[in-house]
Amino acid sequence: MTSADTNEEQAATPPQPPPAEITYSGQYSVNPLAEASFRRMCGQIPSVLRRIAQLSWRTDRRAVQLLLGCQAVTGISAAVLLTATAHAMSPILGDGSAGDRLHEAVPALLVVAFAAALGRGAAAVATYAERRITPRLTTETDSALVEAVCRVEAAAYAEEGFSDRHEAAEMGVIRSQVMVADAQRFLSALIRMVTACGVLSVLNPLMLPLLLLAVLPAGVGAVLTARVDYEIHYANIADRNVRGMMRWWATTSKYGDEVRANSMTDYLVHWYRALSDRCDRRTLAAAPRTLRIALTSAVAGGLFLIATWGVLAWLAVSGRIELAVAATAVIAVQTTLSALSQVVINGAAVFHTSLYLSDMQAFLDDAAARTPKRGPGRADGRVEQIRLDEVSYQYPGKAKPAVDSVTLTLERGRILAIVGANGSGKSTLTRLLTGIYLADKGKVTWNGADLASVDPAGVWAQTGLVPQIFAQWPMPLRENVTLGQPRTHDDGPVWEAIDAVGLREAVDDLPAGLDTLLSREVFGGSELSGGQWQRIACSRALYRLPGLLILDEPTSQMDPRGEHQIFERIKAIAAGRITIVVTHRLENTRIADHIIVMEQGRITEQGRYDDLVHAGGTFAELLQLSQDR
Ligand SMILES: Nc1ncnc2c1ncn2[C@@H]1O[C@H](COP(=O)(O)OP(=O)(O)OP(=O)(O)O)[C@@H](O)[C@H]1O
Numbered sequence: 001m002t003s004a005d006t007n008e009e010q011a012a013t014p015p016q017p018p019p020a021e022i023t024y025s026g027q028y029s030v031n032p033l034a035e036a037s038f039r040r041m042c043g044q045i046p047s048v049l050r051r052i053a054q055l056s057w058r059t060d061r062r063a064v065q066l067l068l069g070c071q072a073v074t075g076i077s078a079a080v081l082l083t084a085t086a087h088a089m090s091p092i093l094g095d096g097s098a099g100d101r102l103h104e105a106v107p108a109l110l111v112v113a114f115a116a117a118l119g120r121g122a123a124a125v126a127t128y129a130e131r132r133i134t135p136r137l138t139t140e141t142d143s144a145l146v147e148a149v150c151r152v153e154a155a156a157y158a159e160e161g162f163s164d165r166h167e168a169a170e171m172g173v174i175r176s177q178v179m180v181a182d183a184q185r186f187l188s189a190l191i192r193m194v195t196a197c198g199v200l201s202v203l204n205p206l207m208l209p210l211l212l213l214a215v216l217p218a219g220v221g222a223v224l225t226a227r228v229d230y231e232i233h234y235a236n237i238a239d240r241n242v243r244g245m246m247r248w249w250a251t252t253s254k255y256g257d258e259v260r261a262n263s264m265t266d267y268l269v270h271w272y273r274a275l276s277d278r279c280d281r282r283t284l285a286a287a288p289r290t291l292r293i294a295l296t297s298a299v300a301g302g303l304f305l306i307a308t309w310g311v312l313a314w315l316a317v318s319g320r321i322e323l324a325v326a327a328t329a330v331i332a333v334q335t336t337l338s339a340l341s342q343v344v345i346n347g348a349a350v351f352h353t354s355l356y357l358s359d360m361q362a363f364l365d366d367a368a369a370r371t372p373k374r375g376p377g378r379a380d381g382r383v384e385q386i387r388l389d390e391v392s393y394q395y396p397g398k399a400k401p402a403v404d405s406v407t408l409t410l411e412r413g414r415i416l417a418i419v420g421a422n423g424s425g426k427s428t429l430t431r432l433l434t435g436i437y438l439a440d441k442g443k444v445t446w447n448g449a450d451l452a453s454v455d456p457a458g459v460w461a462q463t464g465l466v467p468q469i470f471a472q473w474p475m476p477l478r479e480n481v482t483l484g485q486p487r488t489h490d491d492g493p494v495w496e497a498i499d500a501v502g503l504r505e506a507v508d509d510l511p512a513g514l515d516t517l518l519s520r521e522v523f524g525g526s527e528l529s530g531g532q533w534q535r536i537a538c539s540r541a542l543y544r545l546p547g548l549l550i551l552d553e554p555t556s557q558m559d560p561r562g563e564h565q566i567f568e569r570i571k572a573i574a575a576g577r578i579t580i581v582v583t584h585r586l587e588n589t590r591i592a593d594h595i596i597v598m599e600q601g602r603i604t605e606q607g608r609y610d611d612l613v614h615a616g617g618t619f620a621e622l623l624q625l626s627q628d629r
Pocket residue numbers: 158395396398402420421422423424425426427428429468
């Protein structure tokens with residue numbers, strides 16, 4: 001092929017398609033702030049301070065007490081400092097020699113120095129207290145979020161907006177790293193400001209309203225800017241969510257081979273950049289608005305500030321206040337101004353935090369409401385029989401049920417095989433059998449108890465599941481088998497499970513045997529092959545000695561020896577449990593006592609292997625196709 005051919009071919013190739021436009025959708029797509037008034041937004045600050053205080057109190061009471069104590073000391077020292085300054089001014093600006101004036105002012109100046117030192121000391125201790133609270137508060141918030149997601153009904157994952165709201169809630173965790181510091185700075189600035197204002201209003205009542213007017217525009221500006229930031233955050237949630245997922249898929253070593261050998265790097269980078277650009281575009285589009293807000297508030301604030309200084313000069317020049325009082329007023333104005341700007345900056349930060357905390361709390365509340373609450377029933381005793389009566393299940397947003405009016409009885413000691421085309425509902429059926437999903441119609445019973453009213457923990461304690469796509473936990477091999485639920489103090493049963501799947505030799509070859517960390521990415525970790533991982537997945541289900549053993553394509557990655565060994569094992573232990581095998585390798589269904597064939601969510605054929613082979617139905621057709629090479 002000539003280079004001209006190559007160029008022609010390249011020119012004919014369509015450009016890289018952009019990432020799909022995904023919007024944070026459904027009932028949660030409405031920005032809660034869009035219609036909120038400025039007053040309502042400011043009104044959120046006290047309630048978020050209360051929330052932060054409650055969270056901190058639960059984390060470390062003593063540190064909170066220390067923090068509050070420091071705030072009180074800050075207020076007292078600020079008041080003492082200004083009052084002592086006023087006392088020092090009279091002698092300093094009075095008559096007499098410089099030495100005499102200074103001498104007379106010394107006691108007041110000493111008080112000033114002491115109050116300043118006390119204020120600084122209180123600030124340092126407050127920072128220490130905040131640093132005691134923040135890490136644990138963040139960990140607590142983060143862990144609560146992880147736990148909430150792990151504990152919801154599995155059906156929630158398929159619901160509209162669930163993962164986007166999870167992403168939005170993550171921002172609350174990030175924000176929790178700064179919220180105590182923001183709240184602490186806000187409170188201490190507020191205390192300093194109130195104190196300085198008090199002193200100022202004693203000196204001259206006119207000064208205070210003017211000063212408030214000087215800072216008010218900055219406050220309004222900061223809150224409006226926080227509102228714009230939140231709007232952008234809100235608009236970017238869906239893209240950020242997808243970008244986060246894409247980042248993991250693109251960079252995890254698990255898919256490294258596929259990314260490279262299928263030349264996906266360029267497209268993935270293009271995707272990632274395109275999503276980031278989309279987020280940036282929204283952010284940049286808002287920049288003129290924030291600039292307008294900043295300029296307007298600066299101009300308004302500046303005008304009021306000029307008025308404040310003008311009034312102070314007029315009071316002093318016209319002799320309405322003494323020079324000493326005017327000098328103290330200058331210091332009080334400066335103190336109030338700096339405290340006020342801190343109040344505004346940190347108040348806006350607290351307000352900003354409140355937005356993300358509300359998202360996080362809403363998600364946590366929603367997740368708590370979605371934990372399985374199925375009634376007081378218990379699935380006690382070994383499971384002897386599972387029955388499905390006219391069971392149907394439809395995924396949210398899907399037009400047709402994934403499982404449609406299925407009736408079936410499973411008995412202990414028997415093996416059921418489920419076969420059928422892709423998407424015919426086999427995996428969904430296993431989720432219904434185990435109560436991972438609850439049926440929309442009909443009922444599933446374990447030993448006669450309806451799963452809709454039974455605590456699922458008891459059901460899952462009796463279940464061993466090898467799913468089609470199984471987890472490869474970055475944990476030591478032992479925990480990959482026991483899943484953190486050891487049956488004995490020794491490793492005997494672990495080795496038994498490993499022997500059952502023919503993995504002893506491979507484990508012996510690992511650098512630390514059962515202690516080997518199964519994660520190539522971690523220093524000292526090792527990696528297994530795909531088939532070896534699948535054997536681990538089988539061993540963990542066997543290790544549980546479950547009453548219900550479900551194997552969904554358990555040997556798809558195994559060599560024939562491994563596959564044979566697993567099926568021999570399934571047969572050998574079948575007497576003590578209900579066994580379900582989902583498979584596309586129809587030869588493997590020979591071990592089953594009963595086979596069901598699923599099509600579009602329904603059971604269309606059932607019987608034993610020999611009957612179905614000669615029935616001339618779907619099973620026979622699929623078997624023939626699998627042998628037609
Ligand atoms: N989490 C989900 N959310 C929405 N729809 C789903 C979900 N999981 C499965 N489905 C849909 O339900 C139907 C049945 O899927 P299921 O996974 O049960 O099929 P299957 O028979 O196990 O397929 P396969 O042989 O490919 O594993 C399919 O149409 C699928 O698109």
